[in-house]
Amino acid sequence: MRVVILGGGFCGSMVAKRLDNSGELDVILIDKEPYFEYYPSLPKLTTDPEYHEKIIKRYSTFLEDVEILTEKVVKVTPDNISTTERKIDFDILVISLGADYPIYLDNKKNVFTVSSGEKVKELSKRMEKASDVLIVGGGLIGTEVAAEIASKTEKNVTLVHSHERLIERNPKMASFFAERYLRSKGVRLIFDEKVVDREDDEYVTSEGRRIRSDVCIWSTGLSFDRSLFRGFGDPCFTERNTLKVNNHLQLKDHPNIFVGGDMTDIDEEKTGHNADSHSRVIADNVIRFSKSLSLKTHSNVRIPLFISLGDLNGLISFDPLAIPGPVPVLLKHLLEKAALLRL
Ligand SMILES: Cc1cc2nc3c(=O)[nH]c(=O)nc-3n(C[C@H](O)[C@H](O)[C@H](O)COP(=O)(O)OP(=O)(O)OC[C@H]3O[C@@H](n4cnc5c(N)ncnc54)[C@H](O)[C@@H]3O)c2cc1C
Incomplete structure (x- = not known):
């Protein structure tokens, strides 16, 4: 059975890692970049661009059996997907292409x-x-x-x-x-x-x-670009163009298509932690779906948010509380290391 994963960010890279060496499944990961990038540390690059090397991990270093394609996805239909290079049929599709960050100005210079x-x-x-x-x-x-x-x-x-x-x-x-x-x-x-x-x-x-x-x-x-999708009915999309999923993270009316991360319509903060928890459910459900077993259910778990304010200060935010100080920024740094190490 062929499983195609679109996007190797927080959700897609962990789905690929969990399905790697899964035996019966033929897994393909497609991303426009050859590496996973830890987005929560991007603000740091504004003053320290060299740090980029420390927050990326090439897919080829942690995926053995998964086929990796470094190509841009340009079209997704209920039966196949197209990249700039080729068209690929799938039995099971995982969509985790993240969000867009549009600029609402005509003149975008600088x-x-x-x-x-x-x-x-x-x-x-x-x-x-x-x-x-x-x-x-x-x-x-x-x-x-x-x-x-x-x-x-x-x-x-x-x-x-x-x-x-x-x-x-x-x-x-x-x-x-x-x-x-x-x-x-x-x-x-x-x-x-x-x-x-x-x-x-x-x-x-x-x-x-x-x-x-x-x-x-x-x-x-964030915003979401619907133009990539062809042949999917309106009921698959919300007004914001996020994709409607059930609690097994299957796309509405398309049981062999799973959606994870920022692109889902789930009412929760769009965070790396949530995308990662989707990846666990999706990886299990891809295997279960391929064996016609009952599927696992996603449930929302709220966790504190770590916000960094420079290198020495930060905040832990967990409604209704917020705690300032150096600990949150240290924890955020440890989370970065942990996220890259476990891949
Ligand atoms: C600056 C910044 C700071 C953040 N800080 C935090 C934080 O502190 N804590 C936290 O939990 N979350 C944070 N987030 C949010 C978190 O990074 C996202 O919620 C998470 O990355 C979503 O995961 P995802 O798998 O849905 O998509 P992403 O991680 O965005 O991955 C999408 C992948 O798809 C690929 N892709 C997209 N379009 C195409 C295409 N057409 N063809 C091929 N490949 C494509 C991209 O290259 C990317 O690898 C931050 C995000 C940003 C941008």
């Missing part, structure tokens, strides 16, 4: 996202010559990036956030500590405004404020 090592290395290079840095979005990524840059460089950092507090999906206490930290590092914070336009190196907010900046880091959230 505007970057923190969504892959290569993009952040490009940003870091551009930042060398910059004195003013604008960060758009004060969620998890924007806040961590602002802390990283403000704590390690002399740049003038401005952060514009469309909500009344930073990391607003976290407890108020977490927002308070994050805001206090960023202000202590001289970050200029602008709340309840959106960046809606740009004229040369001036960025215009919804309130008409103009902010000059050499570099802009866009971190306003």
